[in-house]
Amino acid sequence: MPETFDVIIIGAGPGGYVCAIRAAQLGLKVACVEKRATLGGTCLNVGCIPSKALLNSSEHFDEANHKLADHGVIVGQVSLDLARMQARKAEVVAANVKGVEFLFKKNKVTWLKGAGRIAAAGVVEVDGTAHTAKHIVIATGSESIPLPGVEVDETRIVTSTGGLELSVVPKHLVVIGGGYIGLELGSVWRRLGAEVTVVEFLDRLVPGMDMEVGKTFERMLGKQGIKMKLKTKVTGAKMHAQGVTLTVEPAAGGAAETIDADIVLVAIGRRAHTEALGLADIGVALDERGRVITDAHYATNIPGIHAIGDAIVGPMLAHKAEEEGVALAEILAGQHGHVNYGAIPGVVYTWPEVASIGETEEQLKARGALYNVGKFPFTANGRARAMGDMDGFVKILADKTTDRVLGAHIIGPDAGTLIAEIAIAMEFGASAEDIARTCHAHPTLNEAVKEAALAVGGRALHI
Numbered sequence: 078m079p080e081t082f083d084v085i086i087i088g089a090g091p092g093g094y095v096c097a098i099r100a101a102q103l104g105l106k107v108a109c110v111e112k113r114a115t116l117g118g119t120c121l122n123v124g125c126i127p128s129k130a131l132l133n134s135s136e137h138f139d140e141a142n143h144k145l146a147d148h149g150v151i152v153g154q155v156s157l158d159l160a161r162m163q164a165r166k167a168e169v170v171a172a173n174v175k176g177v178e179f180l181f182k183k184n185k186v187t188w189l190k191g192a193g194r195i196a197a198a199g200v201v202e203v204d205g206t207a208h209t210a211k212h213i214v215i216a217t218g219s220e221s222i223p224l225p226g227v228e229v230d231e232t233r234i235v236t237s238t239g240g241l242e243l244s245v246v247p248k249h250l251v252v253i254g255g256g257y258i259g260l261e262l263g264s265v266w267r268r269l270g271a272e273v274t275v276v277e278f279l280d281r282l283v284p285g286m287d288m289e290v291g292k293t294f295e296r297m298l299g300k301q302g303i304k305m306k307l308k309t310k311v312t313g314a315k316m317h318a319q320g321v322t323l324t325v326e327p328a329a330g331g332a333a334e335t336i337d338a339d340i341v342l343v344a345i346g347r348r349a350h351t352e353a354l355g356l357a358d359i360g361v362a363l364d365e366r367g368r369v370i371t372d373a374h375y376a377t378n379i380p381g382i383h384a385i386g387d388a389i390v391g392p393m394l395a396h397k398a399e400e401e402g403v404a405l406a407e408i409l410a411g412q413h414g415h416v417n418y419g420a421i422p423g424v425v426y427t428w429p430e431v432a433s434i435g436e437t438e439e440q441l442k443a444r445g446a447l448y449n450v451g452k453f454p455f456t457a458n459g460r461a462r463a464m465g466d467m468d469g470f471v472k473i474l475a476d477k478t479t480d481r482v483l484g485a486h487i488i489g490p491d492a493g494t495l496i497a498e499i500a501i502a503m504e505f506g507a508s509a510e511d512i513a514r515t516c517h518a519h520p521t522l523n524e525a526v527k528e529a530a531l532a533v534g535g536r537a538l539h540i
């Protein structure tokens with residue numbers, strides 16, 4: 078006899094599995110449906126974690142080739158064991174997904190293995206067996222957006238999933254799409270020796286990123302040998318024995334040309350993945366991009382059915398999904414869960430890293446806000462110099478009248494870690510002066526954050 082639960086969550090990615098754990102902590106009887114052979118969703122299996130494993134490994138390779146000698150560390154001939162690098166990545170993924178399984182057991186979350194379908198409010202069918210629950214949570218995540226005329230076979234024309242699995246370093250990798258996923262994977266294969274060309278429809282990389290940071294980022298990637306073809310659209314792909322020939326033309330229209338690649342990575346974005354859930358049959362409303370429409374409490378238009386993570390509106394980021402998972406679990410348990418969408422950091426894990434939070438300068442200008450800017454370069458930071466990683470800067474934007482921090486944009490070493498300090502400041506409604514007057518350990522990269530905060534008031538000390 079199938080069990081009855083307080084909550085059944087469909088999808089065990091960072092949104093779903095975190096929601097399950099938090100709901101169980103709050104005393105609810107929870108099941109999580111997952112069709113993949115392992116828990117953890119896109120993030121742990123084919124997203125954040127494997128990409129960061131390869132980014133780290135390829136960084137070490139790059140350091141050994143280009144940076145260690147400057148530190149007086151001579152390693153002789155450096156060679157690549159790609160099979161070992163890929164095996165290590167698989168070990169990292171395996172340990173992480175097992176970790177989630179352990180957490181499910183520890184918190185008494187039932188894993189319903191198989192594909193879930195919502196038969197009606199309160200009823201989830203898993204591979205044909207009906208399970209009932211007071212609340213259903215859709216946490217089915219997202220999938221790569223296909224590009225018409227460029228058919229993915231995950232061997233020669235790959236999505237990020239195939240792009241993480243290559244067993245040979247491509248001679249020429251063409252990345253279609255200048256978003257963070259394409260740039261991270263492009264960086265991995267560039268460091269390992271591939272020629273990399275990024276083709277982007279827009280006139281800039283990572284749309285939405287602060288323009289000044291974006292332009293600096295483009296220059297730095299260019300210096301690393303990544304070629305950019307901006308304002309260019311891909312119109313077709315032909316596979317042949319040697320690889321793939323792409324046809325491209327200017328985004329605004331004009332003469333077509335071809336680019337030969339041995340691997341093409343399609344990374345033009347991701348879309349909500351809700352098909353096969355039966356949402357149309359039960360009348361759950363979707364928006365024009367196929368995302369589940371929810372209110373501020375993650376409730377859909379059908380009572381008892383909720384949705385979180387990549388399947389709903391907002392940045393497609395693991396930590397955004399996790400925060401929503403926690404907030405929804407707390408709401409379902411009668412508490413007041415809440416996510417502050419104004420303080421969600423976004424990080425590109427290239428080297429240097431790029432991290433941002435809050436509003437960009439362009440957004441502030443567009444809404445006519447009056448603001449001060451404080452900037453501090455890593456060239457003037459003692460720790461960055463000691464590390465030999467001085468590219469980039471910290472930029473803090475603060476309200477002209479109140480000095481409240483409105484946004485921060487960092488390009489430089491460990492930017493993704495540095496941004497956490499600003500996230501906490503913004504959560505507490507801090508002013509730039511609050512950050513500036515906080516004692517920062519010396520010598521740390523975080524001192525560049527303090528100095529940028531001082532610079533907001535025109536009183537940086539070390540420049």
Ligand SMILES: Cc1cc2nc3c(=O)[nH]c(=O)nc-3n(C[C@H](O)[C@H](O)[C@H](O)COP(=O)(O)OP(=O)(O)OC[C@H]3O[C@@H](n4cnc5c(N)ncnc54)[C@H](O)[C@@H]3O)c2cc1C
Nearest residue numbers: 088090091092112118119124125193218386387393394395
């Ligand atoms: C290459 C890559 C790198 C990334 N790097 C980062 C990063 O560094 N930082 C970051 O924040 N984000 C990153 N992301 C994005 C991040 O992975 C997603 O934002 C995050 O996984 C979304 O979580 P989710 O829980 O909403 O969905 P997902 O993680 O997509 O999980 C959804 C789960 O639902 C399951 N499912 C779907 N339908 C059903 C069904 N009917 N029945 C049962 N199970 C079902 C799927 O199998 C999947 O396991 C990356 C993504 C990619 C592709």
